[in-house]
Amino acid sequence: MKSSYWKSNLIIVTSLLFVWFIVSYGFGIIWSDELDNLKIGGFKLGFWFSQQGSIYFFVLIIFTYVYLLNKLDKKYFNSSEKSEIKEKD
Amino acid sequence: MELQTLTYLFVGISFALYIGIAIWSRARSTNDFYIAGKGVSPIANGMATAADWMSAASFISMAGLIAFLGKDGSVYLMGWTGGYVLLALLLAPYLRKFGQYTVPDFIGTRYYSKAARLVAIICLIFISFTYVAGQMRGVGIVFSRFLEVDINTGVIIGMLIVFFYAVLGGMKGITYTQVAQYCVLIFAYLVPAIFISLLITNNPIPQLGFGDKIAGSSVYLLDKLDQLSLELGFNAYTENTKSNIDVFFITAALMFGTAGLPHVIVRFFTVPKVSDARKSAGYALVFIALLYTTAPAVAAFAKINFIDSVQKVEYQSAPNWFKNWESIGLIAWKDKNDDGIINYSSGNALEGVKPIYTDQLGKHGQRVVKNEPNQSNKNEVYIDNDIMVLANPEIAQLPNWVIALVAAGALAAALSTAAGLLLVISASISHDLMKKMLMPKITEKQELIFARCAAAVAIFIAGLFGIYPPGFVAQVVAFAFGLAASTIFPALFLGIFYKRLNKEGAIAGMITGLLTTSSYIIYFKFLNPSFNNSEFWIFGISPEGIGFLGMIMNFIVALIVSNFYSRPPSEIYQMIDEIRKP
Numbered sequence: 037m038k039s040s041y042w043k044s045n046l047i048i049v050t051s052l053l054f055v056w057f058i059v060s061y062g063f064g065i066i067w068s069d070e071l072d073n074l075k076i077g078g079f080k081l082g083f084w085f086s087q088q089g090s091i092y093f094f095v096l097i098i099f100t101y102v103y104l105l106n107k108l109d110k111k112y113f114n115s116s117e118k119s120e121i122k123e124k125d
Numbered sequence: 126m127e128l129q130t131l132t133y134l135f136v137g138i139s140f141a142l143y144i145g146i147a148i149w150s151r152a153r154s155t156n157d158f159y160i161a162g163k164g165v166s167p168i169a170n171g172m173a174t175a176a177d178w179m180s181a182a183s184f185i186s187m188a189g190l191i192a193f194l195g196k197d198g199s200v201y202l203m204g205w206t207g208g209y210v211l212l213a214l215l216l217a218p219y220l221r222k223f224g225q226y227t228v229p230d231f232i233g234t235r236y237y238s239k240a241a242r243l244v245a246i247i248c249l250i251f252i253s254f255t256y257v258a259g260q261m262r263g264v265g266i267v268f269s270r271f272l273e274v275d276i277n278t279g280v281i282i283g284m285l286i287v288f289f290y291a292v293l294g295g296m297k298g299i300t301y302t303q304v305a306q307y308c309v310l311i312f313a314y315l316v317p318a319i320f321i322s323l324l325i326t327n328n329p330i331p332q333l334g335f336g337d338k339i340a341g342s343s344v345y346l347l348d349k350l351d352q353l354s355l356e357l358g359f360n361a362y363t364e365n366t367k368s369n370i371d372v373f374f375i376t377a378a379l380m381f382g383t384a385g386l387p388h389v390i391v392r393f394f395t396v397p398k399v400s401d402a403r404k405s406a407g408y409a410l411v412f413i414a415l416l417y418t419t420a421p422a423v424a425a426f427a428k429i430n431f432i433d434s435v436q437k438v439e440y441q442s443a444p445n446w447f448k449n450w451e452s453i454g455l456i457a458w459k460d461k462n463d464d465g466i467i468n469y470s471s472g473n474a475l476e477g478v479k480p481i482y483t484d485q486l487g488k489h490g491q492r493v494v495k496n497e498p499n500q501s502n503k504n505e506v507y508i509d510n511d512i513m514v515l516a517n518p519e520i521a522q523l524p525n526w527v528i529a530l531v532a533a534g535a536l537a538a539a540l541s542t543a544a545g546l547l548l549v550i551s552a553s554i555s556h557d558l559m560k561k562m563l564m565p566k567i568t569e570k571q572e573l574i575f576a577r578c579a580a581a582v583a584i585f586i587a588g589l590f591g592i593y594p595p596g597f598v599a600q601v602v603a604f605a606f607g608l609a610a611s612t613i614f615p616a617l618f619l620g621i622f623y624k625r626l627n628k629e630g631a632i633a634g635m636i637t638g639l640l641t642t643s644s645y646i647i648y649f650k651f652l653n654p655s656f657n658n659s660e661f662w663i664f665g666i667s668p669e670g671i672g673f674l675g676m677i678m679n680f681i682v683a684l685i686v687s688n689f690y691s692r693p694p695s696e697i698y699q700m701i702d703e704i705r706k707p
Contacts (some may be wrong), residue, residue, distance in 0.1 A: 042705055049214050056674040058208045060203045067370050069365070078345030083363045086199035087191075088332060089609055091206045091414045098213045098407040105218075106572040109707045 041112040048104050052097050059085065059093040131529035134273045139309050140286055143540075146305055147290030147298045155569050158295030158576050159226040159552050161395040165300055170401075171408025173303035174392045176310065176537070177545035178205075178409070179416055180256070180382075181263025184310060184538035189513030191424035192431075195354070195362040198424065200375045204411060205377070206417050208383025211614075213406035216384060217393040219621045221402035222704040226394065227549075228387040228613065229557040235620040237438030237697060238628040239562060240645045244635050246553050248612045249387045253546045254586070255605040256388075260546070261591025263539040266511065269453060271532035280591035283540060284584055291544045291551075292580045299544045300395060306537035311415055313534020317518045317527050318419045321426045324521055331422035350425055350652050353432055358471035358502070362428070371539040371662075374670030379572035381676055388542075399707045427513040430520045435506065440489040443467060451492055454482060455509035458491050461498045465489050472502030480507050543587060551579035604646055607672030611638030615679040623684075624701050625642030630687025638679035645671045 063071060068082030076084065152158040165173070183205070191198030218242040223231055228249060233242030261280055268279020288377075290298045306675045315331075322334035326346060350363040360366050383389065392404045392409075434444055440458060458467060458478035475496035494507075515535065518528045555576035560567060567575070575587050612635045619626045619634075646668045649657040657668065666674060 041305075045705075052214060053210070056207065060207050060376065061373060064199060065369055065376065072363070076336070078338065078347050080347075080363055083196055083199075083347075084336070085200055086196065088418055090203050092420055094210050094339055095407065095410050095414055097210050098403075098410055098425060101214055101406055102403045103656050104401075105403060105707070109400065 038112050044108055045105065048101065048108070056094065056097055060090040064090045076087065080093055128271075128525045128528055129273065131525050132532050133266055135529045135533040136272065136536060139305075139537060142305055143286060143302045144289055146301045147294045150297045150301045151293045152295035152297045152573075155573050155576065157224075157297045158573055159394075159556065160391070161295075161297040161300045162316050163395060165395040165397075165399055167375065167401040167405035168408050169300065169304050170392060170405040172307040172412055173300045173395075174405070174409035175244075175412035175416075176303040176307035176541035177392060178389055178413060178542070179310065179538055180542035181260050181539035183416065183420075184314065184535050185263055185266070185514055186511050187514075188423040188427060188517075189422045189510030192428040192513050193510050195360065196365050197367050197372070198421070200367075200379065202421060204379025205383060205553055206413060208380040209406055209410040209413070211384035212379060212389065212393075213403055213410075213517050216390065216617055216621070217402045217406050218399045218707070219704045220390060220617070221393050222397065222399050224394075224707070226391075226556050227552050228390055228617070229553055230561070231613055231620065232631075233561065233614075234264075235697065235700070236616075236628040236631045237694065238632065241616070241628055241632050241635070242557060242561065244632060244639070244656075245613065245616065246557050248608055248635070248639065250550060252386065252605045252609055252613075253388060253550045254590075257543055257546045257550075257583075257587040258590035260539045260543040261587055264536060264543075265591050266453075267515075267532055267535045267539070271529070272417070277592050280588055283536070283543075283591070284588040287540055287544050287547065288581065288584050291547050291584065292577050295576070295580075296391075296395060296548055296583065299541075299548055303541045303545070305384045306413060306541040307667075309537040310534040310541075311412070313317075313530045313537070314423075314514075316530060317521070317523055318423050318426075320523050320527065321430070321517065321521045322422065325429065327428055331426075332418050334420035335425045340649050346425060346429065350429055353429070357432070358470065362425070368665050370665050371667050371670055374666045374672075374673045378610050378670045378672035378676075379606050381610035381614045382672055383609075385609035385612070385617065386547045386605075387553075387609075387613065390617075391549060391552070392545075412492050423514065423517065427517050427520070430517070431508075431513070432519055434468065435467050438467050439465055440467055440491055441465070446516050448490075448514050449519075450516055454480070455512045457482070457494050457507040459492070459494060459496070459498050459507075460487070460489070461500075461503065461505050467505060468503055470502060470504045471503045471505045473499050473647050474502075474504045474507045475499055478507075513689070518604065535569060547580055547583045547587065551576050552584040553577040554583075600674050605645070605676060607642040607646060607668075610672035611642040611675030611679055615676055615683065617684060619680070621701065621704065624698055625692060626683060626687050627690050627693045629690040630683040630685075633686040634679040634683025637682040638675045641678050642672050642675035 064086035068086055071082035072080040074081040156162050187201055222232060229242045229245040232245040264283040265276040265280050268274050269276045290302050318331040319329055322331040323329055325340060326334040327339040327340040328334035328337045335346055337346060339349055346365055351363055354362045393405060396402050396405050435447060447456060458472055476499050477496050481495040483493045483495055487493045518531055553570055559575050560572050616631055616635055649668045
């Protein structure tokens with residue numbers, strides 16, 4: 037087990053979960069009423085985050101994670117196919 | 126063409142498609158039956174996950190619920206999508222690497238204990254049956270409204286279809302039918318949404334349309350809705366009425382519950398590689414977000430349309446859909462002031478909330494209800510939230526084929542979720558209970574027979590739920606998510622991220638989560654419903670949100686108890702190291 041691989045993974049996961057928390061619980065709930073004072077088009081901003089924006093960010097977060105982890109896999113395990121070949125036996 | 130004929134045509138074609146796929150992709154081994162031979166591409170799995178996840182409740186009820194709740198309804202939107210982030214980042218890739226068949230498989234192996242496996246099986250079966258009951262009700266509603274057959278006949282037809290492809294095809298059959306079902310349901314959801322968005326705001330994209338101005342005026346749709354809501358005595362549509370802490374806890378319970386739902390988790394066992402599991406969770410959320418970002422728009426359109434077409438209208442000239450849904454029993458009108466005009470405003474129209482119909486017709490032709498009018502308000506209309514999506518195309522006067530399409534979509538949503546749940550139930554019985562606990566000596570062939578029998582029995586029980594719907598379906602949904610959040614999620618998460626957790630800690634944690642969550646929900650929902658308000662709730666948390674508190678308790682107890690007992694054996698450490706590698 038390469039422990040630095042696991043550590044980098046934990047850093048990525050923690051920072052992405054931080055964003056996840058801010059866009060949903062933060063902008064969508066805790067500070068939602070304050071953000072409602074700002075408007076984009078017909079949307080109050082807090083309302084938009086709680087019914088639209090948070091969901092778009094969730095999608096972005098997962099694909100960022102996919103991208104970063106694929107890079108990390110490559111760095112530590114050269115090709116991610118290797119472990120797969122072993123498993124098929 | 127007649128609506129009836131069109132609906133038969135659409136539903137018939139979609140059912141034929143599902144059966145065709147089932148025959149083409151039938152399962153030949155337990156590997157096929159449980160996890161589709163690990164050969165599903167990430168995009169296909171994403172679609173299947175989305176169909177699996179989006180149930181009759183998402184398709185039929187959610188927009189109506191949001192229309193009714195306004196901003197408070199956001200808990201469902203965030204709660205039922207945000208869980209996928211947790212799933213992708215914390216669970217899916219590792220569980221895929223573990224490479225077994227079921228969720229109890231992981232818990233039993235990781236905590237080297239049959240007791241842990243058994244607790245997991247019990248939670249899983251309870252969660253899944255709770256869920257299935259709701260699906261079958263959805264099938265019944267659609268059949269009775271659109272095909273005008275008896276609800277029971279509808280449920281039986283639905284059972285036969287699911288039986289055919291779940292028993293024959295197992296996970297493999299279910300996966301590819303779900304891909305087809307996703308396409309049907311998303312198309313059926315988006316088409317009317319786009320039509321209505323164009324109609325009301327001239328904007329073809331519902332997600333933008335609902336933040337746009339009403340066609341031909343300079344007023345924003347949401348501002349108009351706020352104003353109308355206030356006039357009718359409701360709260361402003363875009364403002365919360367629930368306390369922040371309650372919204373926080375409900376959202377969290379739904380998110381962590383989503384990440385702990387067994388039928389969603391097993392979908393990620395079916396892809397070829399670990400990196401595919403991550404990617405697949407992303408695709409799944411894209412496909413889900415397509416519906417979940419449309420739903421709040423549909424909700425706003427439906428609410429404004431509904432108010433526009435019935436408020437202050439004489440019953441005799443009320444639109445046809447109003448009377449159609451009244452005859453199904455999802456709308457009732459009690460003319461409180463005896464003026465023959467429909468008045469819709471805040472508050473329950475009837476004492477006892479749900480209408481009890483008699484056989485008589487009133488002087489305007491309306492169905493007479495036995496309930497006394499609720500005199501504390503002027504509202505005369507009882508409306509079941511479920512009809513917002515189903516009646517929307519009729520309310521907006523869209524062509525018949527759109528209405529027929531919605532019927533096929535609603536059936537696709539209900540059947541795909543039911544099939545996924547039934548598979549999880551059958552796998553946990555044939556694999557976890559029979560093969561791994563009671564009869565370890567059975568061959569693969571015998572296990573496959575057990576799996577098929579278990580699926581058949583589960584379908585039969587689910588059908589009974591549909592024909593004799595238990596009155597508590599709505600209450601127990603909180604239960605399913607609460608239990609998933611407070612038992613299964615922590616066991617999986619700690620199992621991957623905290624090596625030191627031993628079986629004593631994990632079992633104590635799961636039992637704590639199970640007891641706190643279920644006793645709180647049973648107390649407020651069943652024993653003392655009259656106390657079910659924020660005055661009596663602990664920290665102002667409603668029963669819907671208690672699963673999150675149960676989860677925190679689970680974590681605390683698991684970590685403390687774990688420290689009093691010896692470390693897990695070294696094989697477990699090796700196993701965890703192994704699953705942490707991609």
